[in-house]
Amino acid sequence: MLLRPEEGEMTVQKENSMLKQKQMLADHFMELSQVRETGKKVVYTFVPGNLTELIYSFDMLPVYPEINALQSGMRKKSRDYIREAEDMGYSEDICSYVKCDIGMMVQGNIGPTGQQLPPPDLLLLSYTGCFVFMKWFENLKHLYPDAEIAMLHIPYQEAGRIEPDHVEYIKEQLRTEVIPKFEKVSGVKFNETKLGEKLDLSAKAEDLLIEIFDSAQNRPSPIDAYFGGVYYIGPIFTAFRGSPECVDYYEELAGEVRFRVENKMGPITPDGVLQEENFRLVVEGPPNWTHFRGFWKLFYEMGAVFVGSTYTRVGGVYDDGFRHSSDDSLKSLAEYCLGCYTNRNLPQRIDLIERFITRYHADGFLVNSIKSCNSFSAGQLVMMRELEERLQIPVGFIETDLVDPRYYSYSNIKNRLDSFFQMLEQRQIMKRRMEAVV
Amino acid sequence: MAEQHMTTEQYTAAIEKARALFEDLSYSYAKEWKEQDPSRRVIGYLPIYIPREIIHAMGMLPVGIFGAGDRMSIVKGDAFFQSYICHIPRTVIEMALNGNMDHFDGFLFPSICDVIRNLSGIFRLKFPDKFIRYFDLPQNFDRKVGGEFYRKEIERLIEGLKALNGHELTTEELNASIEIYNYNRRLVNELSDLRSDFPHKISAVDFYLVLRAGGTMTVEEHNQYLEEILRLAREVDADPEDKIRVVVSGAFCEQPPLGLIKTIENAGCYVVEDDMQLGMKWIKTDIPSDTDDPVSALIEAYLDHSEFSSAVYEADNPKGEQLKQQVIDRRADGVLFCAPSFCDPALLDRPILEQAMDAYHIRHFGFQYHENLGQFHVIKEQAGTFADMIKLWE
Ligand code: SF4
Ligand code: SF4
Numbered sequence: 001m002l003l004r005p006e007e008g009e010m011t012v013q014k015e016n017s018m019l020k021q022k023q024m025l026a027d028h029f030m031e032l033s034q035v036r037e038t039g040k041k042v043v044y045t046f047v048p049g050n051l052t053e054l055i056y057s058f059d060m061l062p063v064y065p066e067i068n069a070l071q072s073g074m075r076k077k078s079r080d081y082i083r084e085a086e087d088m089g090y091s092e093d094i095c096s097y098v099k100c101d102i103g104m105m106v107q108g109n110i111g112p113t114g115q116q117l118p119p120p121d122l123l124l125l126s127y128t129g130c131f132v133f134m135k136w137f138e139n140l141k142h143l144y145p146d147a148e149i150a151m152l153h154i155p156y157q158e159a160g161r162i163e164p165d166h167v168e169y170i171k172e173q174l175r176t177e178v179i180p181k182f183e184k185v186s187g188v189k190f191n192e193t194k195l196g197e198k199l200d201l202s203a204k205a206e207d208l209l210i211e212i213f214d215s216a217q218n219r220p221s222p223i224d225a226y227f228g229g230v231y232y233i234g235p236i237f238t239a240f241r242g243s244p245e246c247v248d249y250y251e252e253l254a255g256e257v258r259f260r261v262e263n264k265m266g267p268i269t270p271d272g273v274l275q276e277e278n279f280r281l282v283v284e285g286p287p288n289w290t291h292f293r294g295f296w297k298l299f300y301e302m303g304a305v306f307v308g309s310t311y312t313r314v315g316g317v318y319d320d321g322f323r324h325s326s327d328d329s330l331k332s333l334a335e336y337c338l339g340c341y342t343n344r345n346l347p348q349r350i351d352l353i354e355r356f357i358t359r360y361h362a363d364g365f366l367v368n369s370i371k372s373c374n375s376f377s378a379g380q381l382v383m384m385r386e387l388e389e390r391l392q393i394p395v396g397f398i399e400t401d402l403v404d405p406r407y408y409s410y411s412n413i414k415n416r417l418d419s420f421f422q423m424l425e426q427r428q429i430m431k432r433r434m435e436a437v438v
Numbered sequence: 439m440a441e442q443h444m445t446t447e448q449y450t451a452a453i454e455k456a457r458a459l460f461e462d463l464s465y466s467y468a469k470e471w472k473e474q475d476p477s478r479r480v481i482g483y484l485p486i487y488i489p490r491e492i493i494h495a496m497g498m499l500p501v502g503i504f505g506a507g508d509r510m511s512i513v514k515g516d517a518f519f520q521s522y523i524c525h526i527p528r529t530v531i532e533m534a535l536n537g538n539m540d541h542f543d544g545f546l547f548p549s550i551c552d553v554i555r556n557l558s559g560i561f562r563l564k565f566p567d568k569f570i571r572y573f574d575l576p577q578n579f580d581r582k583v584g585g586e587f588y589r590k591e592i593e594r595l596i597e598g599l600k601a602l603n604g605h606e607l608t609t610e611e612l613n614a615s616i617e618i619y620n621y622n623r624r625l626v627n628e629l630s631d632l633r634s635d636f637p638h639k640i641s642a643v644d645f646y647l648v649l650r651a652g653g654t655m656t657v658e659e660h661n662q663y664l665e666e667i668l669r670l671a672r673e674v675d676a677d678p679e680d681k682i683r684v685v686v687s688g689a690f691c692e693q694p695p696l697g698l699i700k701t702i703e704n705a706g707c708y709v710v711e712d713d714m715q716l717g718m719k720w721i722k723t724d725i726p727s728d729t730d731d732p733v734s735a736l737i738e739a740y741l742d743h744s745e746f747s748s749a750v751y752e753a754d755n756p757k758g759e760q761l762k763q764q765v766i767d768r769r770a771d772g773v774l775f776c777a778p779s780f781c782d783p784a785l786l787d788r789p790i791l792e793q794a795m796d797a798y799h800i801r802h803f804g805f806q807y808h809e810n811l812g813q814f815h816v817i818k819e820q821a822g823t824f825a826d827m828i829k830l831w832e
Contacts, residue, residue: 089789091806093522093780127577127751131551134577135786138752142790151577151751155587156555158572169587173578342552345572346559371522374782378523379556382563399520 049128053242073289073403129342170334196326198242208250222260226306278303308356396420502653544569637708688777706825758794775804
């Protein structure tokens with residue numbers, strides 16, 4: 001998920017936090033481009049169930065192929081990369097992130113900043129909430145035969161709760177599979193104190209993150225929890241969790257959000273601060289990246305703001321109180337992985353959305369169904385109907401893809417959104433009439 | 439001559455029995471079985487692998503749910519799944535909502551992919567009174583790690599099943615079930631060998647129906663049935679045809695329609711190995727059936743003797759190697775990669791497997807299908823060309 005788009009694609013009015021973010025990311029990619037000189041080791045891993053604190057505790061650098069893929073989508077490179085992968089035999093039917101990533105590698109592995117990304121020393125296969133992850137890294141292992149690979153199997157919350165033996169299973173895998181491979185690749189001994197310090201810093205950032213997401217309870221909402229969520233609220237979280245800079249960043253951002261709340265300001269959009277909040281929405285599903293700005297515009301020009309989104313929870317759900325902790329570091333990592341959004345069963349996911357809708361006073365619920373992503377998409381139609389029944393709110397449905405531009409149809413999306421907004425409008429008129437009568 | 443005629447008739451009748459079970463989307467066999475004793479329970483399972491021994495030992499009938507293929511029109515199922523999701527979950531939910539599986543007491547969804555996983559959630563929501571379980575299989579193969587995890591999953595499964603009929607599982611019962619399934623796997627292997635040695639004696643469709651019947655009947659009856667089929671198929675007098683020998687790979691979940699299987703053969707390809715009913719031969723050895731701890735025996739069999747599959751992390755045992763070995767063992771001329779549309783596990787494995795086949799100079803070609811495909815002429819043409827080319831090269 002998530003990361004700052006390139007200039008040109010978007011020009012958003014900049015706040016300090018955004019400038020800070022830009023610098024942090026530039027530094028990170030610079031560091032990655034210099035590993036030949038510095039000797040730092042590189043870990044490729046996934047956003048859901050990411051073990052960023054553990055990676056940094058070994059002084060290694062993370063690379064997130066999902067983020068590279070979405071960046072390629074935003075930079076209009078994904079079409080070529082996907083074609084490249086399809087020429088290699090990858091079916092049109094499968095997840096476009098995988099194809100985009102593989103195509104990018106084959107074409108020289110040039111990252112979002114135009115610098116070449118280093119190959120992985122370790123492939124950390126955090127198999128959390130998505131089956132494709134396993135297949136993706138099996139494929140990468142064939143492309144990078146010299147890289148070590150460590151599999152971390154995260155059991156699914158099939159019964160809607162974390163089983164204690166699942167925590168133990170993950171801890172054991174960390175002890176016997178993941179940490180030894182880290183030690184082998186980095187030449188550094190595992191240091192639980194160092195890991196613990198990072199986990200405690202993560203907890204601080206997590207408190208701030210939730211404060212920011214929760215600010216959407218205000219009217220107008222000072223944030224857009226979907227587009228803004230993936231644009232400037234979430235990105236730092238994945239790549240830098242556990243660092244003091246990450247806490248600084250969220251302090252800065254939380255300060256800006258508090259200011260906007262005090263001054264009753266809406267969220268920042270590519271065309272400036274949203275002046276009028278007409279519709280408050282909760283959305284399920286990842287965004288489209290190839291037409292990010294145009295996609296966002298379809299909403300903000302109607303005064304629609306997202307007050308809650310599930311996609312910003314794929315890298316971890318902190319809404320129900322979970323925080324990383326040094327008390328039992330490995331247990332904390334295990335519980336984090338188990339709790340990621342797509343590792344929760346369908347009824348849990350519906351409950352979480354219901355909570356977002358009520359907590360953030362949403363007027364409607366929208367599904368952006370992604371052609372690529374079974375992990376999200378399978379079951380969304382049921383979620384929609386369930387929430388419509390439970391909450392009696394208008395629900396909308398659109399289809400796009402993550403980074404395959406062939407599946408973005410402006411007119412289809414626009415038509416569907418027009419009817420959705422009409423439905424919302426009528427609801428509001430009715431509501432106002434009822435209130436007038438009372 | 440008359441004897442041969444009789445054998446052929448008996449063989450045809452035996453196959454028709456499997457075909458009737460295949461056609462019956464109301465699962466009447468399970469219904470009738472259940473009605474014979476009030477303590478009986480029926481447990482449906484989705485592809486690929488479930489330790490059926492446990493269900494059997496609990497006095498229940500495990501029934502394979504492989505979708506309705508082209509035998510049902512979809513009315514409700516399409517409202518549950520977007521067009522870019524494979525077909526099998528639609529027919530499964532359609533059957534469930536239409537009441538075809540009302541007599542099932544529970545459903546098991548093995549960890550194979552995100553679609554099956556999320557389907558388990560849909561079942562939880564739609565059928566709250568049934569026993570619904572997503573059955574997570576380990577992707578870590580260390581006995582102390584993945585093995586212990588799997589033990590807990592199995593214990594939870596046993597607990598869950600016990601709540602359905604109060605049955606207290608004993609070591610003896612589980613050992614006995616393991617033995618019955620060992621025998622079943624031996625017979626399946628024997629039939630697979632027979633088909634590979636004499637592919638003209640048992641067609642790909644017949645072989646498929648016989649195996650598929652194993653997911654419908656009791657294992658005891660299936661064992662008898664396999665014995666009968668083995669005997670009859672050996673006796674059938676058929677002439678070999680000039681066809682190439684192929685391994686079919688990638689069809690382990692959503693099943694190809696019978697017409698497609700037939701098409702492959704009619705196009706000049708004897709199917710000498712396939713993964714369509716992979717669960718039937720998942721465990722590759724006999725499982726010890728005389729231990730004090732049969733659960734451990736099941737765990738070890740899974741960890742150490744599973745068939746390779748797209749649903750299992752390949753760890754240090756590359757799947758390309760294993761597919762190559764199958765080609766060698768079955769003296770196949772090539773591989774047909776035959777996967778359902780939108781099937782992540784199969785389609786993401788395909789490039790790796792294709793590259794491996796190229797490296798070993800094994801010829802292959804691939805296509806996609808869905809379970810209700812009705813037109814086969816393109817595939818027939820492609821498979822025919824593939825067969826002709828191989829014959830030319832030989
Ligand atoms: S299927 Fe979905 S969650 Fe999985 S890798 Fe693709 S986009 Fe990510
Ligand atoms: S056909 Fe493939 S994607 Fe569909 S349910 Fe089966 S394994 Fe999953």
